[in-house]
Amino acid sequence: MAMTYNEDQSMLRDSARDFMSTEAPVAHLRKYRDMDCKDGFSHDLWKQFAEMGFTGILIPEADGGLGMGHIEAGIVLEEIGRNLSPSPFLSTSVVAAEALKAADKAMRDRWFPGILAGETVIGIAIEEGKKHHPEKIALKAERSGNGFRLNGAKQFVVQGRSADMLIVAARTGGAVGETDGLTLFAVEKDAAGLSMDAARTVDSAMAARMAFDGVEVTADAVIGDVDGGWTVLAKMLNAGRTGSAAEMVGVGTGAMDLTFDYLKQRKQFGRVIGEFQALQHRAAHLYGEMEMARSAVLKAQNLLDEDDPRAELYASVAKAKAGLACCLSVREGVQMHGGIGMTDEYDIGLYMKRDRALAEFMGDIYFHADRVAKLNGY
Amino acid sequence: MSELEAFRTEIRAWIEANCPPEMKTPIKSDDDTCWGGRNFVFQSEAQKQWMERCAEKGLTVPDWPKEYGGAGLSPAETKIFRQEMARAGARSPLNSFGIWMLGPALLKFGSEEQKRHYLPQIARGEIRWCQGYSEPGSGSDLVSLQTFGEDKGDHWVVNGQKIWTSYADKADWIFCLVRTDKANKYQGISFLLFDMETPGVSTKPIKLISGNSPFCETFFDNVVVPKHQIVGELNRGWDVAKYLLGHEREMISGMGGDGGTASLGGGFKDALGDEPILRAQLAMFDVESLAFRAHSERFMDEWKTGKAHPAYSNLMKYIGTELNKKRHELVMAAGGSDALEWESERSHGGKRARDWLRTKANSIEGGTSEVMLNVVAKRILDMPGA
Ligand SMILES: Cc1cc2nc3c(=O)[nH]c(=O)nc-3n(C[C@H](O)[C@H](O)[C@H](O)COP(=O)(O)OP(=O)(O)OC[C@H]3O[C@@H](n4cnc5c(N)ncnc54)[C@H](O)[C@@H]3O)c2cc1C
Numbered sequence: 001m002a003m004t005y006n007e008d009q010s011m012l013r014d015s016a017r018d019f020m021s022t023e024a025p026v027a028h029l030r031k032y033r034d035m036d037c038k039d040g041f042s043h044d045l046w047k048q049f050a051e052m053g054f055t056g057i058l059i060p061e062a063d064g065g066l067g068m069g070h071i072e073a074g075i076v077l078e079e080i081g082r083n084l085s086p087s088p089f090l091s092t093s094v095v096a097a098e099a100l101k102a103a104d105k106a107m108r109d110r111w112f113p114g115i116l117a118g119e120t121v122i123g124i125a126i127e128e129g130k131k132h133h134p135e136k137i138a139l140k141a142e143r144s145g146n147g148f149r150l151n152g153a154k155q156f157v158v159q160g161r162s163a164d165m166l167i168v169a170a171r172t173g174g175a176v177g178e179t180d181g182l183t184l185f186a187v188e189k190d191a192a193g194l195s196m197d198a199a200r201t202v203d204s205a206m207a208a209r210m211a212f213d214g215v216e217v218t219a220d221a222v223i224g225d226v227d228g229g230w231t232v233l234a235k236m237l238n239a240g241r242t243g244s245a246a247e248m249v250g251v252g253t254g255a256m257d258l259t260f261d262y263l264k265q266r267k268q269f270g271r272v273i274g275e276f277q278a279l280q281h282r283a284a285h286l287y288g289e290m291e292m293a294r295s296a297v298l299k300a301q302n303l304l305d306e307d308d309p310r311a312e313l314y315a316s317v318a319k320a321k322a323g324l325a326c327c328l329s330v331r332e333g334v335q336m337h338g339g340i341g342m343t344d345e346y347d348i349g350l351y352m353k354r355d356r357a358l359a360e361f362m363g364d365i366y367f368h369a370d371r372v373a374k375l376n377g378y
Numbered sequence: 379m380s381e382l383e384a385f386r387t388e389i390r391a392w393i394e395a396n397c398p399p400e401m402k403t404p405i406k407s408d409d410d411t412c413w414g415g416r417n418f419v420f421q422s423e424a425q426k427q428w429m430e431r432c433a434e435k436g437l438t439v440p441d442w443p444k445e446y447g448g449a450g451l452s453p454a455e456t457k458i459f460r461q462e463m464a465r466a467g468a469r470s471p472l473n474s475f476g477i478w479m480l481g482p483a484l485l486k487f488g489s490e491e492q493k494r495h496y497l498p499q500i501a502r503g504e505i506r507w508c509q510g511y512s513e514p515g516s517g518s519d520l521v522s523l524q525t526f527g528e529d530k531g532d533h534w535v536v537n538g539q540k541i542w543t544s545y546a547d548k549a550d551w552i553f554c555l556v557r558t559d560k561a562n563k564y565q566g567i568s569f570l571l572f573d574m575e576t577p578g579v580s581t582k583p584i585k586l587i588s589g590n591s592p593f594c595e596t597f598f599d600n601v602v603v604p605k606h607q608i609v610g611e612l613n614r615g616w617d618v619a620k621y622l623l624g625h626e627r628e629m630i631s632g633m634g635g636d637g638g639t640a641s642l643g644g645g646f647k648d649a650l651g652d653e654p655i656l657r658a659q660l661a662m663f664d665v666e667s668l669a670f671r672a673h674s675e676r677f678m679d680e681w682k683t684g685k686a687h688p689a690y691s692n693l694m695k696y697i698g699t700e701l702n703k704k705r706h707e708l709v710m711a712a713g714g715s716d717a718l719e720w721e722s723e724r725s726h727g728g729k730r731a732r733d734w735l736r737t738k739a740n741s742i743e744g745g746t747s748e749v750m751l752n753v754v755a756k757r758i759l760d761m762p763g764a
Binding site: 002004263264274275277280281283284287288291293295296298299313316317318320321368370372373376377378 | 454641643644646647650657658660661662664665666668669670672673675676677679680683685693696697748750751752754755756758759760761762763
């Protein structure tokens with residue numbers, strides 16, 4: 001395992017960079033925000049993602065996908081982050097794809113083709129509180145006939161209202177706080193008893209709160225094993241945490257590039273502000289932090305692709321470190337821009353908002369630092 | 379099995395068969411480090427054996443070419459060798475400024491004759507080197523150095539003073555920056571090698587806050603240095619000096635990873651029950667330290683294959699040393715009043731406290747953190763000059 005991109009990966013990066021910066025630059029996000037789009041992303045863009053082959057990166061070749069790994073998915077995510085491109089890629093092509101890989105053939109055949117075509121969007125319904133605690137899932141699934149009946153609530157389902165299907169983590173056994181007794185269900189968007197309240201989040205995406213009021217699903221809707229959902233959920237979490245960390249590397253780098261450009265242009269006291277050592281040192285420190293985050297993420301991706309058990313630990317290291325570095329980048333970004341950094345018209349603030357939303361996705365810095373400690377026995 | 383995997387199997391078996399058990403225990407003090415040199419006294423037969431066995435296979439300098447005493451390993455093989463050494467918990471067989479600093483500079487700038495003469499001596503641990511860069515008036519602003527070498531035809535006569543010369547009193551030879559042209563600041567320095575036993579060289583140890591005296595003032599009083607002992611061209615020593623500093627910084631940055639211990643907090647499990655904030659600080663530190671370990675791996679993969687920015691080791695040095703200082707602050711905090719003991723048997727002569735104090739130099743020696751940030755800003759980020 002080398003901690004550098006091979007030739008194919010470098011080519012993928014070039015084409016993803018090219019695609020995202022022309023088809024979905026920051027102006028694209030602004031456009032969808034300003035038209036108050038109810039999805040928070042463009043369906044046309046999602047189709048273009050499919051034409052580029054991005055949507056099938058993690059889908060196995062046997063299912064018609066590209067059968068590539070988390071490094072490749074991360075390459076696309078970094079460019080998404082750098083351009084703040086709004087898309088269902090992280091939820092659908094990374095987290096849901098990881099879950100569906102563990103599903104039976106009928107379910108894979110039901111959903112993979114739509115994802116590959118850029119027609120299907122899948123929402124991830126895990127969270128029940130304002131902070132990430134997957135083992136505390138309480139939404140209840142009781143046996144009913146040959147299937148299950150779901151009762152409870154979910155929140156922070158990104159693009160939930162636009163989703164064709166939701167992957168819902170529910171409790172079929174065990175006590176709240178335990179990882180045993182969880183089961184994953186594929187719930188179709190128009191299921192009876194499912195209601196949604198979608199709200200725009202600070203980053204101009206849409207996230208839904210959902211109520212499950214006696215939602216009936218058949219036994220075929222189960223992904224993985226009844227009561228053994230944690231096995232698949234853990235994989236989804238590893239993929240989502242590492243994936244969101246990769247996106248944050250993109251967000252942080254994008255903000256940093258904007259800032260460094262500004263340091264080389266803006267003049268005060270008769271010189272370019274980038275000449276001031278106080279700013280140079282902070283810039284160099286920031287660069288180092290972003291570089292460390294990039295390495296931590298690449299390590300996690302490598303370990304995931306090799307099915308190495310240390311991926312658990314490194315997914316948390318990656319999410320925590322990317323969280324620290326990206327947050328520093330956007331804060332320094334706004335500060336070093338001075339007044340213009342506070343304006344809506346200038347892009348740096350949009351980076352700050354995306355960072356805040358990604359920070360909460362599947363566990364924040366503190367959650368993951370705590371997890372690193374626990375995994376190391378303290 | 380791929381060739382690399384075959385290599386891994388082979389090297390693993392070799393370490394297994396050749397590394398004495400005592401050389402697989404953690405280093406307790408600086409005395410456990412094998413520095414080599416004319417006057418080095420081995421701590422044990424095992425230490426001597428381990429160095430000699432490695433030297434015989436070229437493994438004290440695994441990636442140097444075979445003809446100069448190395449094992450000629452490729453970057454990928456070197457990485458595997460280091461992983462297997464860490465896996466076995468094997469100590470480094472030989473450490474020295476010759477390996478870390480002078481060797482790489484000679485490989486790049488030395489004449490064929492110099493390489494064949496000096497490099498194998500370094501690889502076999504026969505000659506111990508010290509570094510004569512800093513002077514009382516020239517620290518961060520190294521290029522202002524004053525030690526002068528007067529041209530006397532077939533030799534120079536060197537006069538002046540160096541300071542902070544680590545292990546000058548124990549070293550056999552010195553690589554030294556000497557001004558050979560007073561009119562030209564950058565292109566007036568030459569990189570000279572000479573024996574510390576040459577008449578006119580004297581040293582005076584300086585005591586550190588850790589209580590040890592690993593470095594000295596070094597004086598040159600009409601020291602004769604033959605002309606063939608210059609590395610690189612006359613007055614172009616600054617190029618050699620900078621290249622060497624790159625390797626020095628790379629080496630120092632390695633300390634942040636700290637010898638393979640995965641988690642700092644994991645070592646204090648039992649003591650943290652009543653210390654929630656300390657536990658939290660350790661957890662945040664472990665995030666940094668694991669991220670840095672991944673980062674060092676990426677840097678090595680890029681550096682050894684020529685993909686890293688030439689100034690990147692400055693960034694590594696900054697991050698690694700700041701992290702190492704933080705590590706030792708936390709070690710002291712977790713150790714509480716136990717860690718304050720300075721002389722007791724129980725505390726191995728105050729090892730924790732002395733190590734903690736010693737780490738404060740990490741962000742000074744080899745170029746300060748502030749200077750590293752200056753270099754990163756200017757050379758990597760391309761920030762405008764003041
Ligand atoms: C343990 C130890 C071992 C050493 N070993 C060796 C050795 O073997 N050989 C050798 O030659 N040298 C050695 N050194 C010397 C070391 O390289 C110097 O101490 C170092 O380069 C700093 O120089 P100085 O001490 O003169 O500090 P100064 O240069 O006087 O710096 C004082 C302070 O000013 C800051 N500063 C200086 N210039 C700038 C600037 N442009 N911008 C911002 N801040 C600035 C510094 O960062 C520092 O905080 C060693 C030092 C130590 C502590």
